[in-house]
Amino acid sequence: MSSQAYSLHPDRLFDADSSIRSVARALYQEIRHLPIVSPHGHTDPSWFADNQPFGNPAALLLQPDHYAFRMLYSQGITLESLGIPAKDPMTEVEQDPRKAWQVFADHYHLFRGTPSRMWMDHAMTEVLGVDQPLNSKNARSIYEHIDAQLKTDAFLPRSLYERFNIDVLATTETAVDTLESHLRINDSGWKGRVITTFRPDSVTDPEHPDFAAHMALLAEQTSEDIHNWSNYLNALRKRRAFFKSTGATATDHSYPTPYTTVLTDEVCQNLLTRALAGTITGQEADQFRGHMLVEMARMSQNDGLVMQIHCGVFRNHNQSLFKRFGADKGADIPLKAEFVHNLRPLLNEVGNDPNLTIILFTLDEDVYARELAPLAGHYPALKLGPAWWFHDSPEGMMRYRRMVTETAGFYNTVGFNDDTRAFLSIPARHDVARRVDCNFLASLVCEHRITEEEAFDLALELTSGLAKKAYRL
Structure with missing residues (x-):
């Protein structure tokens, strides 16, 4: 490692205006x-159940991170050269x-100005002790340094969980997962709290690729x-109860649109029947998914x-890449979404229940101020993710705060969640969120819209209080 220290600037993401920055x-x-x-993410629970060393720097930092390789792919760098496993075992992969x-280091300059660069720099400097910026010349020495670190007890998954000062970490599993890793964590005597989240898409979406197998x-x-x-509904209730018995506090549902509808039992x-037979049409699949969101909300009313x-x-937009490498390879693209009409059937059914919590997420920023903030600012059951x-990202987070706060306030939001597969990026992502929120609150103080005392109270809520309350942690 270099004798010249390299570190992150302590004022990063704070306003250039000295009053706000202070x-x-x-x-x-x-x-x-x-x-x-x-409270919501996609790390592997077996890491904490087995507590074995992570494989190598590429396997930990590069190959699971679709943020990283989507940028590289956009510049003509093949996934094969990055060691991403292909579906066909005959494909030549590095x-x-x-x-x-x-290859990653040779093209690290491509990430300048992106959140991926902030997360990766934070992981390398603050967690892994790298003291120089990654480039082509030092790639090998940085790799060997990280590789040596990963072989020590200090970098075992449970050690890092404790070092990162994590209070609770939620993973996400399908409705038919055995939760074997979570059961072993619970029985291990380890004090870390790793809980699952119930993800039923593969048994509520007839167009899901695993629908037939997972229904069986x-x-x-x-x-x-x-x-x-x-x-069928009773089977889902049983699985929800099983997840809850292991520690789950939440479910998660991911569909292209928020369309909901209320259908008769006969329909x-x-x-x-048509879904199980494989004869359901696209329009009928929309109907099924839309009604199942209502059913899931009804079940949440009962089980909490x-x-x-x-x-x-739009998932897996690049069909060629999907066929060769499968899902989650950086080819998911934001879609336009409409909530006012689409959610009305569900909200008329359950939206007035103050004991139910429904948290909405979208990739369509256009609806923040026009639809989501007014909806969450009215219905007791709704909160904004x-x-x-x-x-x-810093700009995305700031846009979000500016567009929703005046209508929904702070207390109809749920703080921050990292929603990541990349374990070492968790402290980086939370640090970015904390810095952006503090900067936003500071601007309100300097504009005399809230007091400093209120800003300190809100900073605590946005960091942990709102998430704990919303997710019943």
Whole structure:
């Protein structure tokens, strides 16, 4: 490693105006060391169940991170050269992680000005002790430094969880997951709190690629005849109860649109039959998904699980890439979304229940001020999730705060969640969110719209209080 120290600037993301920056610094110092509450994400629970060393720098930092390789792919760099596994075992994929890391380092300049650069720099400097910016010349030495670190007990998953000061970490599993890793974590005596989230899309969306296989598993696991509408719903209730018994506090539902509808049992039975037979049309699949969101909300009223709805994304837009490498390869693109009409059936059914919590996420920023903030500012059951995915960035977070706060306030939002597969980016993402929120609050103080005392109170709420309350943690 270099003798010349390299570090992140302490005032990063704070306003250039000295008055705002001064208040932001003070707010940040108050909350910077608070425990991390991560109520929604996609890290692998087996990491914490097995507590084995991570493989190598490329496998940990590069190959699971679709933010990283989508940028590289856009510049003509193949996923094969990065060591991304292909569906066809005959495909020639780079097997040497050092060579994949070198390709990453050779093109690290492509990430200038992006949140990926901030997260990666934070992970390398603050977590892994790298003291120089990554480039082509030092790629090998930085790789060897990180590789050596990962072989030590200090970098085991549970050690990092404790070092990151994580209070609770939620993963996400399909409705038919055995939750074997979560059960082993719960039985291990370890004090870390890693909980699951119920993700039923593969058994509520007839167009999901795993629908047929997972419906068969659902029937087997619950001893219910899933061909019968009433029994199918009961099977889902049983799985929700199982997830809740292991520690789950929330569900998650990801559809292209927030369309909802309320259908009769007779119509639902007909759609279910056609879905299981594989003869359901696209329009009928929309109807099935729309009604199932209402059913999931009704079940949340009964079992208390918080309901998350993520929508507004066209998944696997690059069909060629999907065929060769599968899902989650950086080819998901934001979609236009409409909530006022689409959510009305669901909200007329359950939206006035103050004991139900439905958290909305979208990739369509245009609806923040026009639709989502007014809806959440009225219906007791609704809360707004933070800026998500492509908008999980300094500019995206600031746009979100500016567009929703005046109508929905702060207390109809739920703080921050990192929604990540990249474990080492968790402290970086939360640090960015804390800095942006402190900067926004500081601007309100300097404009005399809130007092400093109120800003300190809000900083605490945005860091952990709102997330704990919303997710019942």
